Amino acid sequence: xxxxxxxxxxxxxxxxxxxxxxxxxxxxxxxxxxxxxxxxxxxxxxxxxxxxxxxxxxxxxxxxxxxxxxxxxxxxxxxxxxxxxxxxxxxxxxxxxxxxxxxxxxxxxxxxxxxxxxxxxxxxxxxxxxxxxxxxxxxxxxxxxxxxxxxxxxxxxxxxxxxxxxxxxxxxxxxxxxxxxxxxxxxxxxxxxxxxxxxxxxxxxxxxxxxxxxxxxxxxxxxxxxxxxxxxxxxxxxxxxxxxxxxxxxxxxxxxxxxxxxxxxxxxxxxxxxxxxxxxxxxxxxxxxxxxxxxxxxxxxxxxxxxxxxxxxxxxxxxxxxxxxxxxxxxxxxxxxxx
Amino acid sequence: xxxxxxxxxxxxxxxxxxxxxxxxxxxxxxxxxxxxxxxxxxxxxxxxxxxxxxxxxxxxxxxxxxxxxxxxxxxxxxxxxxxxxxxxxxxxxxxxxxxxxxxxxxxxxxxxxxxxxxxxxxxxxxxxxxxxxxxxxxxxxxxxxxxxxxxxxxxxxxxxxxxxxxxxxxxxxxxxxxxxxxxxxxxxxxxxxxxxxxxxxxxxxxxxxxxxxxxxxxxxxxxxxxxxxxxxxxxxxxxxxxxxxxxxxxxxxxxxxxxxxxxxxxxxxxxxxxxxxxxxxxxxxxxxxxxxxxxxxxxxxxxxxxxxxxxxxxxxxxxxxxxxxxxxxxxxxxxxxxx
Numbered sequence: 150x151x152x153x154x155x156x157x158x159x160x161x162x163x164x165x166x167x168x169x170x171x172x173x174x175x176x177x178x179x180x181x182x183x184x185x186x187x188x189x190x191x192x193x194x195x196x197x198x199x200x201x202x203x204x205x206x207x208x209x210x211x212x213x214x215x216x217x218x219x220x221x222x223x224x225x226x227x228x229x230x231x232x233x234x235x236x237x238x239x240x241x242x243x244x245x246x247x248x249x250x251x252x253x254x255x256x257x258x259x260x261x262x263x264x265x266x267x268x269x270x271x272x273x274x275x276x277x278x279x280x281x282x283x284x285x286x287x288x289x290x291x292x293x294x295x296x297x298x299x300x301x302x303x304x305x306x307x308x309x310x311x312x313x314x315x316x317x318x319x320x321x322x323x324x325x326x327x328x329x330x331x332x333x334x335x336x337x338x339x340x341x342x343x344x345x346x347x348x349x350x351x352x353x354x355x356x357x358x359x360x361x362x363x364x365x366x367x368x369x370x371x372x373x374x375x376x377x378x379x380x381x382x383x384x385x386x387x388x389x390x391x392x393x394x395x396x397x398x399x400x401x402x403x404x405x406x407x408x409x410x411x412x413x414x415x416x417x418x419x420x421x422x423x424x425x426x427x428x429x430x431x432x433x434x435x436x437x438x439x440x441x442x443x444x445x446x447x448x449x450x451x452x453x454x455x456x457x458x459x460x461x462x463x464x465x466x467x468x469x470x471x472x473x474x475x476x477x478x479x480x481x482x483x484x485x486x487x488x
Numbered sequence: 489x490x491x492x493x494x495x496x497x498x499x500x501x502x503x504x505x506x507x508x509x510x511x512x513x514x515x516x517x518x519x520x521x522x523x524x525x526x527x528x529x530x531x532x533x534x535x536x537x538x539x540x541x542x543x544x545x546x547x548x549x550x551x552x553x554x555x556x557x558x559x560x561x562x563x564x565x566x567x568x569x570x571x572x573x574x575x576x577x578x579x580x581x582x583x584x585x586x587x588x589x590x591x592x593x594x595x596x597x598x599x600x601x602x603x604x605x606x607x608x609x610x611x612x613x614x615x616x617x618x619x620x621x622x623x624x625x626x627x628x629x630x631x632x633x634x635x636x637x638x639x640x641x642x643x644x645x646x647x648x649x650x651x652x653x654x655x656x657x658x659x660x661x662x663x664x665x666x667x668x669x670x671x672x673x674x675x676x677x678x679x680x681x682x683x684x685x686x687x688x689x690x691x692x693x694x695x696x697x698x699x700x701x702x703x704x705x706x707x708x709x710x711x712x713x714x715x716x717x718x719x720x721x722x723x724x725x726x727x728x729x730x731x732x733x734x735x736x737x738x739x740x741x742x743x744x745x746x747x748x749x750x751x752x753x754x755x756x757x758x759x760x761x762x763x764x765x766x767x768x769x770x771x772x773x774x775x776x777x778x779x780x781x782x783x784x785x786x787x788x789x790x791x792x793x794x795x796x797x798x799x800x801x802x803x804x805x806x807x808x809x810x811x812x813x814x815x816x817x818x819x820x821x822x823x824x825x826x827x
Contacts, residue, residue, distance in 0.1 A: 194607065214808055216693070216699060219701075293741055337701070347745070350745045353556070360555060360746075361744070361745030361746050362558075362676070362678075362702075362743070362746060363743045363747055364745060365582060365703075368742055370736065371738050371742070373734040373735075373736070373737045373738055373760050373764065375763070379767060379768075380737065380760070380763045380764045380767040380768075382737060382738065382741050382764075389742075392586045395711070395712040396712075396723060397714045398719065399710050399712055399721065402632055402710060402721050402741055403685070403710070403728075404701070405700070405701045406689045406700030406701055406703060407649065407700050407701060408687070421712050421719070424714070425712065427721075428718060428719040428757075429718075448583065463813075482698045485628070
């Protein structure tokens, strides 16, 4: 009945293989269970998972009913790339070029001349007033249905200057996972962005899984009219609402009507949304995406013209918001290219 | 083996009872299957059921994907009672009376004096400008959280002058069934009302099953502030948006971002919402609640100051909207009183 050495060795190898197999199985179960596979293990990921567990545990002190699990996300720089310039600005410049043949006067008028001449210095010199002129000229004067088609066509055919990929592929894979993780945990996810609501709505459902009615953004004035008996909404050359800075909590209250328990942003334009979200009783989470990865994306914060992160970075410290390092916390930045 | 007469009689009675039982069961199954039990059989009910069947039948020509099944409902006069005056006006007048001790100057100022003196003629003489003054004085000057509490307290403690029931019980039972039927059929239901969004949101989920983020209404301006370091939204004495008439399609586009395929209203303030909903390709349904039941509710249309239904009643004919007769189409008007 006694086993010889060879048999014992085989037996032991068998055990080892079996144990390794069990370990592998356990590891793969854990990997499959990981809702945030593109996030490196660390404080940021732990803070997110702990928060979601806490508000979802029915017998816990921090439990929040699903209906009140409202999560708001900034878009530019939080869900997709915003450098070297906002995508919507690229859209506006392309539209100005496309419309130029109908506007010969633009050849002599700033800031239009600057766009047509590719004169970056003159464009910068025109300042925020100049940019608003470009936005109005490119975003108004058509019906809402026509504008939707213009956005759809442009977003399907345009590429980012650095990455040479469609803008809708330059969304952050870890944030896509975070959106899905929150929704799987009973949250309702909203966009609350300084960008135009009608510039985002045509593609947010497909790209982020966020339907149009959960997209809050800046708006242009529209007016209802019967055009040859057919009802239309015309986009007028006038701003309606700028959804930025202190405008974000105002918009959250106006459009959503509930106070979020989670908010994510990346710039000073998100400061008040984060304050509004976290500055009350009960478990809350504020999150800031810090662009510190010049190699895989861009590195910028306090001195950037676009997506400046200065006051909100200071506040993160005192308020206990999670600052996500793109470089250290994210294993992947963008999704793999679609084929 | 032959049965005697008594036995046969018993047997026959047994059969009859059994058949009656089957009939009763079949009837109760049919009743249980009826999604609109408070609607009398007729053209209105058939039009609703046919519409829902058509847009829900995956292999039908009129199929609409669930995500696009957007239904919008006016509130005053469509979902709840609006006579002898809008509920929100009753709220405003009660608030003026409650605030009067802090405002001794109101005793000599119109339209406040009229309210405090119960002088209906002087109140009417103050016109829409006077009413707006009352609305601003009663709806502004506090934080959004404070206002929510004020509304909750008032709505829980106030009664309708004619029916002596809480306003939240003076909702239309057939419309509650319609809301539930649409939701059960994959629709997302929204309120789009001239009433204040923040006057409705505290109770719409409980009463209509419509959460705050699906309530679109008129808004007062708010501003974000840090009050002793605590973030608040202050309600300012200034209108932000009047969600009525041509403002309704504008608001639908701004807040919802999708075009409804179903809309229900009851007055000329809903005309453009109904035009916007039905004035395009694809299967659509517009519905108008016609208040023609003086006995169970109120009877009014073309000449009423509140909830005037004139142009929209004419348009219903040419546009093929369903006009619901409260008297003939509704078996019940209000839900049974809660005990």
